[in-house]
Amino acid sequence: MSRYAQAGVDLAGAEAAKARIGRAVAGTRTALSVGRVGAFGGMVRIPPGMQRPTLVLSTDGVGTKVLVAREARRFDTVGEDLVNHSVNDILVHGATPIAFMDYIAGSGLEVEQIAGIVDGIARACRSHAMALAGGETAQMPGLYQSGTYDLAGTIVGVVEEDRALHGDAIVPGDVLLGYASTGLHTNGYTLARSIVFERMGLRLDDPLGETGRTVAEALLAVHRSYFRSVMPVIERLHGLAHITGGGIGGNLVRILPAGCEAVVDPASWDPPPLFVTLQQAGQVSTDEMRDVFNLGVGLIAVLPPEAVPAAKAAAEADGVTTWQMGDIRRGDPAVRFAHS
């Protein structure tokens, strides 16, 4: 399907926005792109010269962060969130993204809004030299609450099969290296919205606690892509976990092999003011904070101690702060927060 067929989107009088979408999509074409925009399926070739090319695929949404964006009338940043989140989900397997597809569905969507979302998606695709190979836009008034929309996307990446990261190389003695997040990324918005808008009674333009930012700025900070921070040293890593829903514990445990326990030292970093404000204002227990939010940690690399300096330098070159936040010990696969 194409971006407009069956969408029920009224494009009359919105030719400028439509042209803007066309330009945004066309601007993401890469050397791997095949075929033309408007075909039934989007096409990209597998990078030539690979021995055993393996696809790494992920489908995801941005959750209720879209509701904050809608209130703030910002449409492009959630598009970037969607792409960057997906990039990280396949980066943890060592994959380089080659194509993205979006799904935008809602009720009463204006074409200007769709153009804003697609602009953000296309910007993040270009930033990773990845083609926006297709997309679908659907208006379904009986399904979505009026004026709302949902946003999901699928990413396609490639990796040499024998270089794919699964976590099975992790061994006791490895170090946990934390990579700073920009904020909530795309998780915990239902709880955060309830605390900020209901409990605290704040509006989008109000300053948010000690964050030095407005509510809108703090809650719409774009999900960071760790592609450039990690790729230069990917072959030296034993595992990577993208910290999303489920927090540090729920995600790090997914890559631990048998015989390996991860011990996280909570004293190794200070959660940014946004999380402190949410915990205090919402009277949220530390356990729940750890389950719902990333607490300032967007990605965790598991690597041998001798690889730490190179990994830190690569992240620093990309403007991303890292710190040692724990290690791997002999034990059952689980994540334990050390007493601090």
Place this chain on the structure above:
Amino acid sequence: MSRYAQAGVDLAGAEAAKARIGRAVAGTRTALSVGRVGAFGGMVRIPPGMQRPTLVLSTDGVGTKVLVAREARRFDTVGEDLVNHSVNDILVHGATPIAFMDYIAGSGLEVEQIAGIVDGIARACRSHAMALAGGETAQMPGLYQSGTYDLAGTIVGVVEEDRALHGDAIVPGDVLLGYASTGLHTNGYTLARSIVFERMGLRLDDPLGETGRTVAEALLAVHRSYFRSVMPVIERLHGLAHITGGGIGGNLVRILPAGCEAVVDPASWDPPPLFVTLQQAGQVSTDEMRDVFNLGVGLIAVLPPEAVPAAKAAAEADGVTTWQMGDIRRGDPAVRFAHS
């Protein structure tokens, strides 16, 4: 992301349904599957031995057919619809599907319902030897009307780059071969629902006009996959159009090269009783019928006359009726219905 992380789906007391989902997903693993269920990204390898493997990708939803399924409390058939629709969208480029990912989002979804949807998706994946490589389930009460859900999916297929169908091989003198649909497939549901439930005042168990079926049976008939009908003769075809939103005209035009007009003979087939009933009861003009519905034609192949017998035989072996419904003439790229 995994199927449950951040989904907000209450799985307590729903272990049986959860296990059913796990079995359904695991049952779709193929010889190309790599890695394990529950990883951040799903993995499939590119089939070995290809010269210039090219991915064909499509993201789509099933539109408001989900509202009929919800009323009828059938959850599996829309899962099959989603997959089969996607299979056809890449089949028209000559691609063989290798992986699928689903996105299920809604409000108040029960895990039994999710299991039903995934069962249908997995069944259709198995039927095409395609891995269900990932999926995301999200509950977002602020976004979806209570009790509703939306369903979208992304398909990944492969084709040798020099064998991909783009329509550029189409020449004047080629024949249009129509492949019978099973019903509405996944298009025109907003109009059909308004005619059947509002104008006609029917309920799901009522007989629907001369269709010989109940409303639920007629409206939930599963979108047909043409994979087996077409693949045996794919190298003899010049082009394929999947008839979805926009109807015969809106989709066939998408593959016509410069200098080629398609002339469709409406006298070459009788639209099935479902469409006759909808047109009469809804007092819908013939032009609108052609824009909104497939009129009994799910797929159109464009091929040289000498390839017609083989194409018809392959479809017949798959139980699908075909007929010559027009031809390609010299002219501007457009679809014209001959006066009949």
